[in-house]
Amino acid sequence: MLAPVNKIIPFSNVDGPGNRTSIFFQGCPFNCQFCHNPETIHLCVGCGLCLDGCPVHALSRDPDGSIRWDHERCVQCDACIRTCPHTASPRVRWMTVEQVLEEVRRSAPYIAGITTSGGECTLYPDFLEALFAAVRPLGLTCLIDSNGSFDFAGRPSLLRDCAGVMLDVKAVGASWSRTLIGNDGAQVLANLDYLLSAGKLQEVRTLIFPGRDEENESAVRYVAPIIRDRCDYKIIRYRPFGVRAEYQRMLGDDVTAREEAERYAALARSLGASRAYVV
Numbered sequence: 001m002l003a004p005v006n007k008i009i010p011f012s013n014v015d016g017p018g019n020r021t022s023i024f025f026q027g028c029p030f031n032c033q034f035c036h037n038p039e040t041i042h043l044c045v046g047c048g049l050c051l052d053g054c055p056v057h058a059l060s061r062d063p064d065g066s067i068r069w070d071h072e073r074c075v076q077c078d079a080c081i082r083t084c085p086h087t088a089s090p091r092v093r094w095m096t097v098e099q100v101l102e103e104v105r106r107s108a109p110y111i112a113g114i115t116t117s118g119g120e121c122t123l124y125p126d127f128l129e130a131l132f133a134a135v136r137p138l139g140l141t142c143l144i145d146s147n148g149s150f151d152f153a154g155r156p157s158l159l160r161d162c163a164g165v166m167l168d169v170k171a172v173g174a175s176w177s178r179t180l181i182g183n184d185g186a187q188v189l190a191n192l193d194y195l196l197s198a199g200k201l202q203e204v205r206t207l208i209f210p211g212r213d214e215e216n217e218s219a220v221r222y223v224a225p226i227i228r229d230r231c232d233y234k235i236i237r238y239r240p241f242g243v244r245a246e247y248q249r250m251l252g253d254d255v256t257a258r259e260e261a262e263r264y265a266a267l268a269r270s271l272g273a274s275r276a277y278v279v
């Protein structure tokens with residue numbers, strides 16, 4: 001069994017509690033306007049447009065037409081990613097569970113667990129299930145970082161060896177959801193309820209956009225009374241860095257002011273989400 005891995009960060013302290021190894025899978029079923037890693041959305045289609053721009057010739061084409069990336073040569077200049085018109089990356093490794101596990105084992109003495117992220121890691125549920133079953137006996141916890149597109153209720157076995165899900169609730173309301181993430185967001189809200197009832201909701205994150213008072217407030221007013229004190233609620237300030245230029249035009253160049261985000265955190269706490277805080 002193989003899955004496309006964009007990168008593995010051996011030590012991260014921003015992807016869940018404690019020091020964690022973060023595994024970023026390639027591919028995402030959403031197309032969020034504010035995505036900071038748009039190169040993780042699609043798989044490479046092998047068009048070859050990025051090959052000639054690599055300054056160290058780390059990219060080549062295999063006889064079967066696929067793109068080969070030489071990670072020893074790569075200097076991480078990102079020229080290929082800037083060139084790609086398909087929101088993809090040539091810097092993807094198709095890995096087995098054992099290969100990912102090998103990297104986790106190297107970090108194991110220094111970490112509390114692993115976090116699978118993306119892109120959207122739940123595109124590969126068989127892989128995750130096998131990985132979690134292998135990681136848990138090492139005494140490590142497994143967390144899923146998800147955009148909420150996956151039907152968790154339809155596959156409870158995915159959560160058997162998973163300590164919890166960090167869920168993005170980016171938008172509430174079909175119209176704003178369609179604008180922001182490209183669909184009506186109904187599955188995300190269904191997951192919010194299911195993960196809470198299953199005791200597997202690690203945290204919820206809501207992005208606060210500058211000047212979008214109505215949309216920001218409706219998300220916070222929806223989420224806070226549901227989660228109350230049962231999980232963390234991260235109120236995240238919008239930052240335009242890395243966002244695709246065409247979407248920056250709509251969302252603007254401004255970072256959400258801390259005071260504005262703090263107002264929504266206070267609102268969330270007043271509605272019962274006592275563990276709301278700004279990041």
Ligand code: SF4
Pocket residue numbers: 053054055056057058059069073074075076077078079080081091
């Ligand atoms: S990031 Fe690596 S593969 Fe991509 S262009 Fe730069 S050196 Fe080449």
Ligand code: SF4
Pocket residue numbers: 043044045046047048049050051067080083084085086088089090
């Ligand atoms: S990474 Fe993008 S530009 Fe490069 S070959 Fe793949 S699809 Fe084409």
